[in-house]
Amino acid sequence: MLAVLSSIVALPWLSGFEPVAVADEPARDVQVELAEWQGAADEHCVATAYGGLRVAAGDETVLASYTQGLLVLRGGQAIARAPGFDCFGSADEMVALATGDAGLALPVIAVAATSGGHAESATWLAMYRVGDNGELVPIFSAIVERHAGHQTRTGGVLVFPGGLVYRSPDAGSSLWLYDRDLGRYVEQMALGFLT
Numbered sequence: 014m015l016a017v018l019s020s021i022v023a024l025p026w027l028s029g030f031e032p033v034a035v036a037d038e039p040a041r042d043v044q045v046e047l048a049e050w051q052g053a054a055d056e057h058c059v060a061t062a063y064g065g066l067r068v069a070a071g072d073e074t075v076l077a078s079y080t081q082g083l084l085v086l087r088g089g090q091a092i093a094r095a096p097g098f099d100c101f102g103s104a105d106e107m108v109a110l111a112t113g114d115a116g117l118a119l120p121v122i123a124v125a126a127t128s129g130g131h132a133e134s135a136t137w138l139a140m141y142r143v144g145d146n147g148e149l150v151p152i153f154s155a156i157v158e159r160h161a162g163h164q165t166r167t168g169g170v171l172v173f174p175g176g177l178v179y180r181s182p183d184a185g186s187s188l189w190l191y192d193r194d195l196g197r198y199v200e201q202m203a204l205g206f207l208t
Contacts, residue, residue: 023109026157029172032113034068047081055080058100066110077110095149102130116174134160152197
């Protein structure tokens with residue numbers, strides 16, 4: 014129950030996701046640990062000042078840093094990784110990290126990050142699965158919140174077994190189904206405007 018409540022606070026844009034572990038409190042020691050595997054954090058990026066995020070479930074740990082990327086460790090050994098994100102401005106930060114069930118019969122890692130400046134920025138949600146060759150494979154990524162001046166527009170993602178509905182902060186909604194052959198969600202159709 015606590016993990017579910019934490020996910021509502023940490024990832025308010027993601028519904029239907031059943032979290033196993035959630036983190037939204039950055040720590041600098043995560044970047045130090047990641048440096049052993051992914052190289053040092055980019056000290057010129059504002060996001061580096063916040064540190065990184067860590068979640069643990071069983072013998073697996075997921076580490077995430079805006080510039081260093083994501084790393085999955087099992088029993089202290091790296092089993093999958095993804096690169097970091099480009100720096101854009103003063104609002105860059107890793108917002109939340111979670112592992113859990115998206116109704117796909119495989120573990121999913123969800124990451125929310127904000128990029129841009131304080132006048133204009135976007136928060137996006139990315140979901141990954143562990144691939145066969147030591148990579149974290151992106152299975153879905155989209156903007157879920159836009160900030161421009163004093164205006165904020167919010168969208169979201171609702172996952173269900175085998176698919177999701179994405180509601181853009183700027184336009185309408187769309188239906189996506191998980192394609193097992195491709196190993197990612199594929200857009201099926203526009204649904205118009207949903208509130």
